[in-house]
Amino acid sequence: MSESGKQSAHRHGETRRYPHLARLGLEAPAGVDAAYEDLLAEVLLDGVSKGDRTGTGTRSVFARQLRYDLTAGFPRITTKFVAMKAVKGELLWFLRGDMNARWLQERGITIWDEWADADGELGPIYGAQWRSWPARDGGAIDQITGVIETLRRDPDSRRMLVSAWNVGELDRMALAPCHAFFQCYVADGRLSLQVYQRSADLFLGVPFNLASYALLTHMLAQQAELEVGELVWTGGDCHIYNNHVSQVREQLSRVPQAYPFPRLRLKRADSIDAYTMDDIDASAGYQHHPTIKAPVAV
Numbered sequence: 001m002s003e004s005g006k007q008s009a010h011r012h013g014e015t016r017r018y019p020h021l022a023r024l025g026l027e028a029p030a031g032v033d034a035a036y037e038d039l040l041a042e043v044l045l046d047g048v049s050k051g052d053r054t055g056t057g058t059r060s061v062f063a064r065q066l067r068y069d070l071t072a073g074f075p076r077i078t079t080k081f082v083a084m085k086a087v088k089g090e091l092l093w094f095l096r097g098d099m100n101a102r103w104l105q106e107r108g109i110t111i112w113d114e115w116a117d118a119d120g121e122l123g124p125i126y127g128a129q130w131r132s133w134p135a136r137d138g139g140a141i142d143q144i145t146g147v148i149e150t151l152r153r154d155p156d157s158r159r160m161l162v163s164a165w166n167v168g169e170l171d172r173m174a175l176a177p178c179h180a181f182f183q184c185y186v187a188d189g190r191l192s193l194q195v196y197q198r199s200a201d202l203f204l205g206v207p208f209n210l211a212s213y214a215l216l217t218h219m220l221a222q223q224a225e226l227e228v229g230e231l232v233w234t235g236g237d238c239h240i241y242n243n244h245v246s247q248v249r250e251q252l253s254r255v256p257q258a259y260p261f262p263r264l265r266l267k268r269a270d271s272i273d274a275y276t277m278d279d280i281d282a283s284a285g286y287q288h289h290p291t292i293k294a295p296v297a298v
Ligand SMILES: Nc1nc(=O)c2c([nH]1)NC[C@@H]1CN(c3ccc(C(=O)N[C@@H](CCC(=O)O)C(=O)O)cc3)CN21
Pocket: 082, 083, 086, 109, 110, 111, 112, 115, 175, 201, 204, 205, 206, 208, 291, 292, 293, 294, 296, 297, 298
């Protein structure tokens, strides 16, 4: 094949790899994962105009999937700075079964403040459902401990689900769960996880959600003495808020200079309840573009 033929074949390959970025004339560097940015591009270009609960307005597409090989790197988006301190804190806070924003605020994490009442209360959101789903007999079901036990005892199980979508308690939650449930899957000693996110704020929420579930997969794998496999993110209503459009354009313009994902260092803890902020480090090799600020829709 001639040199120019090779080049055009390469370009064609890239076009298929990230077709929506290609429509904007953008190409990611070789070896860089830009699937998230391609979804941003798709919603920017093809999203249908839709109203929403917050009154902000969005463009939106329905039902998309992102997949990350966790052995290849930790999916912390590089085309803007992703605040890992808030991601780590929020996940540890969920795992505490906490329903009050105080613990986050004491650590300088403010991402739940808009939804908390004057006492910091949020109602029985993720943490409550993960760790103490109310049982019929008046007791509580710890779904996280349950799934770790099943991962150890019966990793072939097809019933390893954790749900935050407790229909009977939705009206008491400050916000209905967005990442509604997840499923674990083990093959060849590797733990994969798929999360279903019914509603996805692609610019502000999803970079957090991807890093958070990647981290959770690593923690669960460590607790069950498994290696990590794949993170599969499935989104329902995938939207860009109308007041995030200029930020998204800025972010996409960075795709040609995007970086490979960093690595996660996770210090071993004795139980899923024993991890601390200092045990988690996703900064090794994290090269990234600067922060892009945006208002959160409440
Ligand atoms: N509209 C909306 N989008 C969300 O992503 C979202 C909600 N609501 N409500 C509940 C939680 C709270 N989440 C949030 C809230 C704020 C940020 C945010 O402002 N992030 C900034 C800075 C974070 C920081 O440095 O602390 C960012 O640049 O990522 C992210 C996720 C995710 N969830």
